[in-house]
Amino acid sequence: MSVSDWGEFQRQPFLAVGQIFFKTFIQLLKVIWPLVLIKVLRVDSEQRIPIDFWFILIPIFIFIKALIDYFFFKFRITDEEVQLKRGIFSRKQITLPFHTIQTVHINQSWIQKIFNLSELAFDTPGSGKAEVTIQLDKPQAAQVMTFVIQKSKVIESAENKDDLISELSFKDLIKMGITSNHFETMLILIGLFLSFLNNIKDIIPDDNEKLLEDSTNKILESSILFIAIGILAIFILTAFVSLIRTTLSYINFQLSKTVKGFKISKGLINSSEKLIPFKKVQFLSWKTNWLRKTIDMYLFEFHTIGGKEVQNNLRIKVPVTSEFILQKLIKSYFPDIPKAFDSNLRVHSSYLYRNILFFGIIPFLVLSIPLFLFAHEKAILLLFIPFYVILYFWLYSKKYLFSWTSNLIHIKTGIFGNRTIVLKWEKIQSVKISQSLYQQRKCLADLIINTAGGTIKVPYIPLEAARELQNFAMYKVESSEEGWQ
């Protein structure tokens, strides 16, 4: 691609107006849908005329906004940087030098699919809010992406062949859906349900609200058997929803290795394409639960440089369907991880007791007294809290294993599943030893390792060991030639 195509300031393709219009419209609708519902439901009242008025005015307003957004957005790509100009009253110019760009993505939401556009997104460190996106048609976007990637790295490569590492078949998707974290889905469902209730509260008349309250009371009064059946129904619904959720987010998944890094593309309704340069990866982690372990399936994660916002946006989770692929991904970060380690550390037993006390027994006592007064024998259900907490921390402290060699840190952790973390010493930014009063008395410490891809905490290890590790980490960071990015 020649630079001259993009060297002058230019607008996005005209169809972008349509895309902006729909996007704004849907965003607005998400916020005001309860209001719209009220208006529609209460047709019989005297507000009939203003409704039509609003239904015409709002789209016109959005259309004008879309036009303004379109006409006052210009971009150009020079040899060194991407430049954007936007805004009508406050003109804003953004310059993104290529060397600061961490990753480039191509996303395509379903709205963009209608208009045959793709969105080119640039991520830079620490700029979570000022994310830069440009709408282009698909071939153009791909062109710009390769151009920027070529420019942003020093290494010039002749062959640019992508090496496909893994693809997910329909069977893999089903497997993943069935074995996914249903608990997480349940929490999301509950959250959605609550926000739905909250929204709908304004619409339904007051006596309906009382109905809700009544039904809540009825549930409290009903037998434990009824509650159990209810919970079972929720479980089935949850399993079904998580199946759909994983299928939708991982359909068409492809992972390939290019000269510069890993390329990931996925999605049917909202498709996205991401590139992760090898150098930007700070540490790796992969997890599996006992169900997934039996079918050899892992969820692998690259922890890359970036601020909190960027990270959530960028969190790159890769489903891995065999041990072989897993090893291949790990090797790209560290060539040869030993099977067993000489130096190992476990969490001190007082970690278990202290956490059971603070998160299990004390909250239980505080909660159970008032609940016992109001809900009587149902308060027995509360006994699950300390048991759950005991199980949680017991599993955690049993599974936690911190091991290291002179080249890398290897952590095994997890509660109901297993999670493994691999970190090279050179990727460390700073190391902190933290001791509470209790830990000071017992000569224990938490070791907190800060990296540009996230923080790793090693709780309740002997102070001596923590100090040795801190000194060693500093030695590695300060003496190593290899940088962190």
Place this chain on the structure above:
Amino acid sequence: MQFSNPDIDISTLPKAEESKLLPVDERHYTVVIYYQVVYWIIFFLATLIVMILNKEFHSWMMVGITLLGFAVFCFLSFRLSFLNFKNKAYAFREHDILFQTGWLKKTLHIYPYNRIQHCSVDAGVFERNLGISKLKIYSAGGNNSDIVIPGLTPEDANIMRELIVRKNQQ
């Protein structure tokens, strides 16, 4: 890929815990006291207004309980900030900065020069009056990992900043 893996004797490594840490300047504590006083005055006035407006507080017992509670929290807060101040210390080594802080949760944070992103020297209102500044050091390791060394004279702070910049370029 060339790959070597020599054994390292950990006991010969420089030990951070043996470094001599410099305590933070007394004037920093004065600043902390100023902030505490301002905070407690505002809080006291707010409590007073609530007590005057609310009829339930119009008895000597309620006034006594409130004032006692107030005094206890005030004392604890001042005591804690004194202990925190006493534990604040730092040291500049050849390749890194040590920063110790906290009493309830005592931490020792080590920052290698070659991982520092940038640093700045600034001073608040009280600090300017007392002629001190603070040195802020930022790394790429996330928001929780940035440190602030308070109670430095502006000259010292600038010298340290220069030092960090110089070390960083090496």
